Amino acid sequence: MKLGWLGMAAAAASLMAGAAMAQIPPDVAATLKELGPRIEAQKTTAAYAALVPKDMYAGTYVSRDLAYGPNERHRLDVFTPATKTAGAKPVIVFVHGGGFVGGSKGRPGSPYYDNIGTWAAKNGLIGVTINYRLAPANKFPSGGEDVGAAVKWIKENIAQYGGDPNRVYLWGHSVGAVHVADYVARKELQPKSGPGVRGAVLSSGQIYDGEGPNVTPAYYGDDKSKYPETASLPGLTKTNVKLLVNLAELDPEPFRVQSLKLRDALCKAKRCPTFIDLKGHSHISETYSIGTDDKSLSDPVLKFVRGR
16 A cells, blocks of 8 residues: 555654654653643652762863843853763754743752753754843844754854864754744845754744744734744754654644654655654653653664764
């Protein structure tokens, strides 16, 4: 039986979902299942507290709050291996979520999202986590602009931290995925030479098509007639930047709809992405798992960045 592009995409998705079976400890998996498809940051943090490695920072060095632009939110952290080795390393840049109006690259006393930066450094990469300007004071496309400003800083400065400016990968989660998608999709946000990144990981993006309940007026404004113009999906189907798209089994349904719609549009354009549906994971737990023994997302991301 022959499969059309949607059938092939679904088959590929099933394969990736099976290959990325969650390695969540049973008690944590039970908690996530009980919480269901809701965004429960506080309860998920409590469930994951015992999984965070006690030596998370061992073997890494962190350069904090480096300015990549004039705004007080234009700050980034760089995570490097404490032991220097020969050769420039790939760079992965994590962009946090927060509903357009909140969130942070990290807070004192919390392992998130230093867990992603330290994981990168321990796996032969240079990790970067960034803050960006927030709504309602800052409207669309400020997030994509800030991703571009961070990329510019990285291209100009990351070599002194051991990073390769020609091997930069973006990774956005939730709203962070929206901002990464906007930068990758919109030439007006990029330098004339192009986006300057090799790839992008889009984890449970909030909105790609400019439609539905995930469109937030605080960021996009109150004029609903302009929402379709904010869609990154058309540009994503044309970009040469390679993409990894993932969602979580317990993502709220509007988030799942967006990731599936993006996958299908990319496959229809004959640009099928690497695609992962994380069994047992929630919107929050997928990024909290990074750096733990649950490698259902971190291993595919590492393979994506290493090009294998």
